[in-house]
Amino acid sequence: MTEPRIATSFDATSTAAEVAAGIDLTGRVAVVTGASSGIGVETARALAAAGARVVLAVRDPSAGRTVADDIGRSTGGDVVVAPLDLADPGSVEAFVADWEGPLGILVNNAGVMMTPETYTRQGWELQFATNHLGHFGLALGLHDALVADGAARVVSVSSSGHAGSPVVFDDLFFDRRAYDPGLAYGQSKTANVLFAVEATRRWATDGITVNAVMPGGIFTNLQRHWDPEVLASTKRAAAGLAKTPEQGAATSVLVATAPALEGVGGRYFEDCREAEVVDEITDGLHGVVPHALDPVAAERLWDVSLELWERARG
Template sequence: MTHKQRPIGTGFTPASTVDDVLAGVDLTGKNVIVTAGHSGLGLVATRALSRAGASVVVGSRDPERAAAAVAGIERVEVGRLDLMDPASVDAFVARYLESGRPLHVLINNAGYAAPAEIVRDARGYEAQFATNHLGHFQLTLGLHPALQAADGARVVNTTSGAQRMSDILWDDPNFTRGGYDPGLAYAQSKTANVLFTVELDRRWAGDGIRVFAAHPGVVATTSFNSAVGVAPQRAQGLIDDAGRPVIDPERGKKTEAQGAATIVFGATSPLLDGMGGLYLNNCDVSQLNDNQPAPTAQEVTADVVSHSVDPKSAERLWHLTEQLLTRTCL
């Protein structure tokens, strides 16, 4: 399989921040949507994009909470968006299209961290797959007219180094036959983010829409990682004995400003002009590495692996996703 996963030498480092990658970038007049742009890495990205001049729409299941979080940030508005509810996704899309605004950047950032016991949406779909992949797929396709109207747009799918841990569970992606494993479900959803990136870019590059998957690194202070509890975080080397976050970007452990940098890099950097369908890590294109060691408490490896960028799998996932969404929209 040929691939495009080769670093391009951006000059950025694992320690680069959102302000570093946005230096000299003027987003005045640009419209951006950030799902879950009111918390964690999404909030850091929203603030940074606003500082660079962009107008940002934040999609959130809890608009009141989101509005409070983004209060005072210039040119930011909030819209209700529940990615596990197809009607909510359609309503969000309709509101944006009715505004007549082109969409220059879509950041599919929201994620669902499932508890130990399986959670399903109203359709019976596993919550992480439904939120992290299916909902964002539906949202992105619905927003195609606005992205195309931008005459040069980008879509960024926030993924994770966990993509290396599992391919798509093709025979049972929603764990209907038992054997649920929350970590496996998460890894599958993050692989889906990358495969969606590959196929979406193939289909939409001709419309001037380029697509990237961004791995932010491991950020101990995000709600996703802090929710696992103190003992697991300490065992993973994310916090020290005093409970303070361990910051070691060279080994994949980052601040929120460093983690969001790769997301913002994918959304805005002119260094990526003419490119797409790529997995980004440390503000550069990731190398393909199928021989990276398992993550340890000292180091988190996060290069992309072959199953996450396989074009045949990407097309297969596209068709599976269409079937799953159509099945529930009849």
């Protein structure tokens, strides 16, 4: 029998601050990747306002310090900055090596979208490397810190773009097919959901749950690689429908903090509720397709990712 989808009192119009109202994270520590712009800023702000000590894990520490100062002023919270380049395994390993103490919330928020064909030093396609493999290595390295918290939550920020492609295991890095930035983005976002499925299966007994989220339609720096005409027409079509960054951060904050979601993992949330499983995302925004929740693919992705990560570490 299929479990009922999880609903909450919040919806697409709710903000991160509204979701976090009444939540007390005093004594807890949170990491938000990609927190120097977009929804990462508002995710970090809401967590800091709830009392968490928040680490902004960012590629540009200078930009991160500007954001940290702003959040500190607006919330009175404890916000610090640490360098992290998810496309560089060495940077991820350095972040992990410097970590001390328990970690209660890890928001894997950073991401790139529709980039020109680019490869890391390891030969990894950039979107898959940044959006999935870097976050995989980060969570893996912080596992013991998450265990030490006792009830840790990991948020894997995905997208409805996952419907564009399953993970193509036989050609992850476009070695045998023409590079398509949309397909590359799609498989990286599918990987974000599959990570939540398999990490929960492996780590729930350690007191760690992982869920994936779709923030919604939001215009941020994420679209900087789009064709300008396409971006302009999309913005016109979305007039009145797009979310603000504060609204876009709400589902991440909900999954990271809501008492009702204690012990819940391996699911995909949108608009502050669990998404419906659909064969096709017809409106470009809502629903999760079956290939993103496939437990067989999730286990295979974990094994492949672990092999790639260990090889990169040398």
